[in-house]
Structures are given as C-alpha cells and as structure tokens.
Amino acid sequence: MGDYSQDAALFRAVFDSAPLGMALLDLEGRLQYTNPALTQQLKYAPHALLGKPLVELLHPQDQSPCLEALEKAKRLQQDVACGEMRVQQWDADYLWFRLNLCPVSTAENATSHYLARLEPPPTNQARAEQVYLLSFALDYTSDGVLLLDDQLSIRYLNDAASHLLGQARQYLLGQGIAQALPPLALHSDDDLREVIDMQRKLSLELTHPADARGYHVSVQFNRFRYDRRGYSLVLIQDVTDQQRMAITLRHNESQFRALIENTHDAIGRLTPDFRLLYANPALEALSLRPLSQAQGRSARYAFGNNSQIDTWANMVQAVANSGTSMEEELIHGVDGPPDQQQHYLVQLVAEYNTRGEVTSVLSLARNITDIRKAERRLAESNQQLRELASRRESTREEERKLIAQEIHDELGQHLTALRMGISMLRLQFGEQAPGLSDKVEHLMALCDRTIQVVRSIATSLRPAALNMGLYPALEWLIGEFRQHAQIACEFTTHCDEPVLADDQATRAFRVVQEALNNVARHSGASRAEVSLERLDDIYKLDITDNGCGFNTASVSNRSLGLTGMRERGISLGGEVVIFSYPGQGTTVQATFPVSVPQEVL
Known part of the structure; x- marks a missing residue:
C-alpha cells in the first residue's frame, strides 16, 4: 500500500x-x-x-x-x-x-x-522551415500538386504540375483552375465547386501547348479549411500510359470476346462445384435454358442430368483439385436416337488467381460428330474390303483346291497310265527291237519326272495334308521347311487339335507358311519353333526364330507378306502381331477365337 x-x-x-x-x-x-x-x-x-x-x-x-x-x-x-x-x-x-x-x-x-x-x-521560423521543407519535397514528386484558395485560384504548384500543364510557374500562379485545366471550363462555377466539395476524381484529356500532343491526366480534389478559410489540394497524375494500356486491353478483350462469341467450339467457364459462370453462343445452343437463367446455377440446371453430365462434373472437380488439364469425349443427347447424338471432344483447363489457387475451370468442346461418322463409314468400308478380300481368299483357296485335285486326279492318272503303257511296249517289243529298251527307259524316266512335277505343283497349290486337318498340315509344312531351309524347327502343341472349318484351317496354315518363308529368306536363324495352345476362348499360334530380327515400325508398312498375315489374322476373327527387335529374333503371334464349324452345328 x-x-x-x-x-x-x-x-x-x-x-x-x-x-x-x-x-x-x-x-x-x-x-x-x-x-x-x-x-x-x-x-x-x-x-x-x-x-x-x-x-x-x-x-x-x-x-x-x-x-x-x-x-x-x-x-x-x-x-x-x-x-x-x-x-x-x-x-x-x-x-x-x-x-x-x-x-x-x-x-x-x-x-x-x-x-x-x-x-x-512552432515559431514563425520553425513554420517557415517546415513550409520550405514541404515545398522542397513536393518538387521531387512525380505527381503534380496544386494548392487552390477559396476562389479556386492557384496559390502554389510544384515543378511536376508545371511540367504536366506545359506552362511556367510564374504564368500559372494566380490563374483559375479552369484556365490551367481547360476541360474544367466546360463546368459552371457551381458544378466545379460541387466536384471539389465531393472530392471527386476526374480523368481529363489535355493538349500540350508546346507540341500539341494529346495526353491524359487524373485529377483528385481534396477540400480542407485552414484559419477559417477554405483551400483545395489538387493532385495531378499523368495516366497516358495507363490509358493507352487500358484502351489496348479493351481492344484485345473485344477481339478475344468476338473470337469466343463467333467460334463454333462450345466454350464455358465453370466453378469447381460445377456452377456455370459463362457460356458462349455455341455452348448456350446446347443448353436447355437461356444463359440469363442458368448463369450462376448448377450446370445440371442448364444441361440436364445423364451419365455424360456426371462425367463432365467429375472431370471439372478432378481438374480443380489437381490443376492438371483433362480431355474426354462426351456425347450430347446420349439418351436420344443415335442419329441425333452429337460427339464432342471436351478439354478442361484450370484457371488460377494471383495466389495460385484454382478459381474456375475453362471448358472447350469441339464437335467431332462428322469425324466419328466418317470413321464409322471408313470402318464399314474397311470391313467390306476385308470381307471382299476374305471371300477372294476363300475363292482362291477353293480354286487352288480344285486345280490341285484336278491335277492330281486327272493329269496324275493320265501320266501314270502313260508310264504303264510305255512299260508294256518294252515287254511286248523289247526283244524284237533291241534299241527300243533305251528309248523306253528314257520315256519312263521323263514320265517319272513329270509325275513328280505334277505332284509338286498340286502340293504348292494346296497340300494334301490340309485335307486331314491343321496338325497334319503343319507337321508336313515343318518337315518340308527342315528339308529345304536346313534350319532346325520344332512343332509344339499344348492342346487338342482345334476343330476348325476348312477355310479357317487354311488361313492359319498360310500364316505359318508365310512366317516360315520369311525365316528362311531373311532371318539368318539357326532354330525356329511353331507352337499352338488354347487360352480360355482363344487359340494362340506362335512362330518364333532366333534370327537377326528387325524394326517392325520401319518394315511392316512396306511388306506385303506381313500385311497379308495381318489380314488373314483379322479374317480369322483375331489378329496377327509381330514382335521383333534387331539382334533379338522375331515372333509372329496369331490369336483367333475358338469356334465350331458350320458343319458341326
């Protein structure tokens, strides 16, 4: 205390x-x-x-x-x-x-x-020093400063104001503000005093007296009283560059808006919670309601509810969360008839504020309906071409089969009968004509060679082993390959023999035949293997070698043989894929579905 x-x-x-x-x-x-x-x-x-x-x-x-x-x-x-x-x-x-x-x-x-x-x-001396210091400081500012008395006459101005107004200090001191700033002369004294009392900020366009160039200034009035008298402090700032930039910005914005408004692409801006902020006419045309009603509301209100809108909303949220652009194809009118559906390729881009936060998502949608229709027409044309090629291949194989059969049955029988007839000549007339035996031997050898040529032609057109099934045909083909190419080759099976229609077995056989021909001609391999296995509902047929390999990207488009194998794979209902790399051998893999021939049904 x-x-x-x-x-x-x-x-x-x-x-x-x-x-x-x-x-x-x-x-x-x-x-x-x-x-x-x-x-x-x-x-x-x-x-x-x-x-x-x-x-x-x-x-x-x-x-x-x-x-x-x-x-x-x-x-x-x-x-x-x-x-x-x-x-x-x-x-x-x-x-x-x-x-x-x-x-x-x-x-x-x-x-x-x-x-x-x-x-x-402060004393008068201190006040004078302060006034001098203030005047000295104001002369070093880049903005113009004017001090007006109650009669709106200039009592003080700094160097910047003299420079901005293009006139000497001595001329401006005592002048009215309307004389220093000519645009203010358009106002009456009462209006001008109201502007000053309200401390409004004006933007004026002036003409420099020296060179007649135009420039813009911003004028700010500040009213105050001192020693029972009213004064106004006027701040003048040169805003010519800002004005020019603003005009350029407005011009660019106008051009950009015209571009956005007239483009055929549907462009919109959405919030992360899927509210519609803006839609150009192309996007508004897809809306169920006018933009004036839908703006600021959920995009579902504008475009309805369906699976495609759900996908769009999920994309917007994902882009807003990750900041990563996203692209997806969406269908407008997915619930309607297919011929009225429109396909759009939608791209979403995040928009950021100055703090790096995602504030909105820009959506750009391009109508690719015509492209999809052209793709469908092209796919249908390709399918028709494949069906035509398949029918042509089937017809050719059938013709080969018939020709091979005719050669084997007709020409082969005739040659065999001719050989037998020549042999009978030797038995009947050999003793009576001593020189006949040599002639007969020569003719019989010629018949044998001809029969062998006929058999080779029939086999090349269609191996007879194909009539017994795919496995016997492949075993025969591999045996022929070993004999002629002098390359070790094995045939491996991991399932029972496929039950295939004749045309399917022929196509599979031709794929293996073309692959082995390529091994013999191009690979330089010392070993090859053919394997067939069943994986669930498909067959996998592999032809592998340990040869030099090649770059599939640079060769496959120019090789008719490889293209033919791929087409045969498609006609089998599957595909043929070629795996190869320089120095690492080659694998030709054919996959086709398990099917039951029509004859069994």
Whole structure:
C-alpha cells in the first residue's frame, strides 16, 4: 500500500512539473485534472477548468474534429494527433495548440480516461522551415500538386504540375483552375465547386501547348479549411500510359470476346462445384435454358442430368483439385436416337488467381460428330474390303483346291497310265527291237519326272495334308521347311487339335507358311519353333526364330507378306502381331477365337 502511494505521488509530481499543458479527461471529454502549465497558458485559476468539457474550450470550427479524435482514440486504443487547434483563454482570446489524445486503460484493458497534451505551435521560423521543407519535397514528386484558395485560384504548384500543364510557374500562379485545366471550363462555377466539395476524381484529356500532343491526366480534389478559410489540394497524375494500356486491353478483350462469341467450339467457364459462370453462343445452343437463367446455377440446371453430365462434373472437380488439364469425349443427347447424338471432344483447363489457387475451370468442346461418322463409314468400308478380300481368299483357296485335285486326279492318272503303257511296249517289243529298251527307259524316266512335277505343283497349290486337318498340315509344312531351309524347327502343341472349318484351317496354315518363308529368306536363324495352345476362348499360334530380327515400325508398312498375315489374322476373327527387335529374333503371334464349324452345328 505504501509503494502504491509513493508511485502515485511520483506520477502526480511528474504530471504537475511537465512543461507541456496536460489534462486528464473522463470518457465524456470533461476535464478531471489539469497541470499548472495548462492553467497558466490559458490564464485560469488552478481549479476553474475542472468539470468543463474540452470541446467547449475549442474554437467552434475545431470542436467536431476533436470529438472524432476522441472516438478514434477509444476505438483504436492508440495515441491520436488532432493537429493544430484553437483553445480559448480566460480572457476570450484563442491560442493555437497542437492537441494529442491518448486513451488511458484500466487493468481490465477498458478505456477509462483520456490524456490530453497541448503543445504550443512552432515559431514563425520553425513554420517557415517546415513550409520550405514541404515545398522542397513536393518538387521531387512525380505527381503534380496544386494548392487552390477559396476562389479556386492557384496559390502554389510544384515543378511536376508545371511540367504536366506545359506552362511556367510564374504564368500559372494566380490563374483559375479552369484556365490551367481547360476541360474544367466546360463546368459552371457551381458544378466545379460541387466536384471539389465531393472530392471527386476526374480523368481529363489535355493538349500540350508546346507540341500539341494529346495526353491524359487524373485529377483528385481534396477540400480542407485552414484559419477559417477554405483551400483545395489538387493532385495531378499523368495516366497516358495507363490509358493507352487500358484502351489496348479493351481492344484485345473485344477481339478475344468476338473470337469466343463467333467460334463454333462450345466454350464455358465453370466453378469447381460445377456452377456455370459463362457460356458462349455455341455452348448456350446446347443448353436447355437461356444463359440469363442458368448463369450462376448448377450446370445440371442448364444441361440436364445423364451419365455424360456426371462425367463432365467429375472431370471439372478432378481438374480443380489437381490443376492438371483433362480431355474426354462426351456425347450430347446420349439418351436420344443415335442419329441425333452429337460427339464432342471436351478439354478442361484450370484457371488460377494471383495466389495460385484454382478459381474456375475453362471448358472447350469441339464437335467431332462428322469425324466419328466418317470413321464409322471408313470402318464399314474397311470391313467390306476385308470381307471382299476374305471371300477372294476363300475363292482362291477353293480354286487352288480344285486345280490341285484336278491335277492330281486327272493329269496324275493320265501320266501314270502313260508310264504303264510305255512299260508294256518294252515287254511286248523289247526283244524284237533291241534299241527300243533305251528309248523306253528314257520315256519312263521323263514320265517319272513329270509325275513328280505334277505332284509338286498340286502340293504348292494346296497340300494334301490340309485335307486331314491343321496338325497334319503343319507337321508336313515343318518337315518340308527342315528339308529345304536346313534350319532346325520344332512343332509344339499344348492342346487338342482345334476343330476348325476348312477355310479357317487354311488361313492359319498360310500364316505359318508365310512366317516360315520369311525365316528362311531373311532371318539368318539357326532354330525356329511353331507352337499352338488354347487360352480360355482363344487359340494362340506362335512362330518364333532366333534370327537377326528387325524394326517392325520401319518394315511392316512396306511388306506385303506381313500385311497379308495381318489380314488373314483379322479374317480369322483375331489378329496377327509381330514382335521383333534387331539382334533379338522375331515372333509372329496369331490369336483367333475358338469356334465350331458350320458343319458341326
């Protein structure tokens, strides 16, 4: 308790001995305590000021700013400078003081009092130095500064203002603001004073007197009063570059909008939660409702609910979450007739704000319906070509089969009968004509060679082993390959012999035959293998060698043999794939479905 009393006494002594005028105010702004310096300056008795509101001591023009400063000090809980104000002495004269207000808080951090400090204003010399410093500083600013009196005449301007207005200081001083800024002459005095009182910001276009070039300035008015007189501070800023940039930006924006509005692509902007922000006419044409009704609402309101809209919404959310662009094909009118459906290739791109956050997603949709129709027509044409090629292949194989059969049955029988007839000549007339035996031997050898040629031709047209099934035909083919190519080759099976129609077995045989021909002619291999296995509902036929291999990308498009194998794979209902790499051999793999020939059904 004793320490507290000592501290209070110490603070009171400091307060009373302060050379500045100081007063303690309550929350209503009434004087609760004043120090001797203040009572002496105002010529009051020591206790005559107690209980008086501070504002009653101020000049009427200074009372409102003081009340605002009290509220501001309480709200911000910090020292507030009120500026220079006039305080009335006991003899009714006014003295200028610099007034500062500081809130005084209790232990509960609530403002209970204000501390007012009243400092005498600077001397005339100090004021002159401050004015000179301010003028010096303003001359170094890039913005023009004008000081107008109550008659709107120029009392002061800095170098930047003289440069912006294109006239010397001496000429502008004393001129009216409308003469310095000609566009303001279009306003009446009352309108101009209203603009100044409202502290509006104007954009004016001026013409420089020296070179007649046009430029733009921004003019800001600030109205204030000083020593019972009104003044206006005018800030002038050259905004020619900003104006030019704004015009360019508006022009580019107009061009871009015209491009967006007239493109055939459907373009829209959506929020991450799938609300429609913008749609160009192409996208609006796909909407169920006008943009004016759908804007700001869920895109489902505009385009309905179906699986394609669900996919679109999921894409928007994924792009907003990841920031990664996405592309997908969607169908407009998926629930309608196929001939009325429209295919769109939709691309989504995230849009970011200055903080790097995704704020919206840009959607660009291109109509590819005609492309899809052309692809379908092309696929149908390709299918027709394949069917035609398959029929041609079947017809050719059938013709080969018939020709081989005719050669074997007719020509083979005739040659055999001819050989037998020549042999009978030797038996009947050999003794009567000694030279006949040599002739007969020569003719019989010629018949044998001819029969062998006939058999070779019939076999090359269609091996007779094909009539017994795919396995016997492949075993015969591999035996022929070993004999003629002198390359070791094995035939491995992992399933029972496939039950195939004659044309299917022939196509599979021709694939193996072409693959082995390529091994013999191009691979330089020392070993080859043919294997057949069943995997669920498909057969897998592999022809593998350990040869030199090749680059499939550079050879396959130019090789009729490889193309023929692929076409035969397609006609089998499957495909033929070639795996090869230089120095690592080659594998030709044919896969085709398990099927039952028509004869068995």
